[in-house]
Amino acid sequence: xxxxxxxxxxxxxxxxxxxxxxxxxxxxxxxxxxxxxxxxxxxxxxxxxxxxxxxxxxxxxxxxxxxxxxxxxxxxxxxxxxxxxxxxxxxxxxxxxxxxxxxxxxxxxxxxxxxxxxxxxxxxxxxxxxxxxxxxxxxxxxxxxxxxxxxxxxxxxxxxxxxxxxxxxxxxxxxxxxxxxxxxxxxxxxxxxxxxxxxxxxxxxxxxxxxxxxxxxxxxxxxxxxxxxxxxxxxxxxxxxxxxxxxxxxxxxxxxxxxxxxxxxxxxxxxxxxxxxxxxxxxxxxxxxxxxxxxxxxxxxxxxxxxxxxxxxxxxxxxxxxxxxxxxxxxxx
Numbered sequence: 090x091x092x093x094x095x096x097x098x099x100x101x102x103x104x105x106x107x108x109x110x111x112x113x114x115x116x117x118x119x120x121x122x123x124x125x126x127x128x129x130x131x132x133x134x135x136x137x138x139x140x141x142x143x144x145x146x147x148x149x150x151x152x153x154x155x156x157x158x159x160x161x162x163x164x165x166x167x168x169x170x171x172x173x174x175x176x177x178x179x180x181x182x183x184x185x186x187x188x189x190x191x192x193x194x195x196x197x198x199x200x201x202x203x204x205x206x207x208x209x210x211x212x213x214x215x216x217x218x219x220x221x222x223x224x225x226x227x228x229x230x231x232x233x234x235x236x237x238x239x240x241x242x243x244x245x246x247x248x249x250x251x252x253x254x255x256x257x258x259x260x261x262x263x264x265x266x267x268x269x270x271x272x273x274x275x276x277x278x279x280x281x282x283x284x285x286x287x288x289x290x291x292x293x294x295x296x297x298x299x300x301x302x303x304x305x306x307x308x309x310x311x312x313x314x315x316x317x318x319x320x321x322x323x324x325x326x327x328x329x330x331x332x333x334x335x336x337x338x339x340x341x342x343x344x345x346x347x348x349x350x351x352x353x354x355x356x357x358x359x360x361x362x363x364x365x366x367x368x369x370x371x372x373x374x375x376x377x378x379x380x381x382x383x384x385x386x387x388x389x390x391x392x393x394x395x396x397x398x399x400x401x402x403x404x405x406x407x408x409x410x411x412x413x414x415x416x417x418x419x420x421x422x
Contacts, residue, residue, distance in 0.1 A: 091407065092119035094155055094182075096173075097164035098147055099123035100273045102187060104135045105396035106162055111141035113400065113414030115407070118142065120158060122150040152176035160407065162399055163188060166272070167297075171209040174233075178212060183406045184233050185399045191216035191235040192301055202300040218305065219402045220245060221411065222348050229405040236402055239394025240264055240314060241301035243325040246351065246369055247386035248306055250344035251337050254375075255329035255382050257308045264325035265315040267360070270390045278316070289316045321391055322360025327384040337373035337382050345371070349412050350393065350401070358387035361422075365389060367397035367415040389419070 093110060097103045098121035110116045121131060127149040132139035134147060148154065150173070155161060160183050163170050167189040174191070177184050193199045196210035207213070217227045219236035223245070228234050237245070244262050265288070271279045278284075278291075292314050302310045317324075338355065345351040350367045358370035366389060373384040388394055397415050404411045 090117040091159040093160045094120040094158040095162045096122045099126035102164035102395045105391045121147045123147045187236045202297045234402045236399045239390040240298040243323045243386045245305045247327045247384040254335045259330040260310045261328045262312045265317040266323045267319040267321040323390045325386045331382045360387045363389045364419040366419040367393045
């Protein structure tokens with residue numbers, strides 16, 4: 090078994106990492122870190138995990154506590170990983186980071202979108218962007234991976250293989266996410282009374298995940314995120330002007346024919362189909378009337394959009410079966 094250290098274990102993604110690791114044949118959570126819940130029993134913070142981890146506790150992070158770990162997961166808010174990454178990288182421990190700190194490929198782009206200078210710009214070139222379906226070999230060869238964000242994963246997987254069919258300057262993405270995407274912290278905009286029976290667009294023209302989409306697609310993207318009154322899930326509707334008549338569904342089916350976690354179908358996907366799974370459901374159409382391509386993708390933002398993607402990357406980095414510990418089917422109803 091490989092001992093795993095998890096930073097941010099008290100949050101939603103940390104809990105999902107622990108849930109998935111409980112069924113993983115090779116990963117064993119050994120040290121759990123979370124400053125806001127330091128000293129608490131895991132079973133008190135995440136009662137649903139108590140049967141799997143009755144004796145684990147959450148502690149305050151110290152780099153020396155990583156000694157003996159065979160893998161580090163970090164599920165921290167942006168800005169935190171760059172402060173501790175040098176100590177982790179110096180220990181040569183395989184490191185999968187879910188924060189935004191090392192996803193972008195240069196410090197200037199990070200500062201433009203995050204409105205603050207990067208504190209460890211010399212490490213940016215060491216991290217591979219973590220979407221296994223697109224960067225499998227590079228992830229397997231790296232000890233440092235920045236797992237892609239939930240909105241970008243949904244959008245990039247929907248559009249990447251269709252770029253040859255569309256006008257590169259006409260991509261529009263409207264995507265809706267469940268409230269868990271905002272994290273566990275209490276905020277007015279994610280309060281029950283705000284979210285229930287409501288549907289809101291936010292981050293107009295400036296959402297930070299736009300930078301990842303543009304980096305991976307190599308195109309300008311007009312991205313508008315929405316908050317939906319549901320716990321989990323992302324549904325992205327992507328539209329662009331077509332270069333001419335085409336069959337985008339056939340292109341998607343060919344591109345992902347051998348991918349274990351990508352399901353392409355003529356049916357329009359539902360976020361409920363992906364609940365609790367590492368799967369992405371895709372469909373696409375060419376609209377002859379408007380001359381546009383429509384691509385739609387759904388995933389669970391806490392699994393394929395976060396913890397599941399982290400484990401998928403770690404499996405590759407550690408030479409394990411890429412699908413180990415990761416469900417391909419969702420929970421229904």
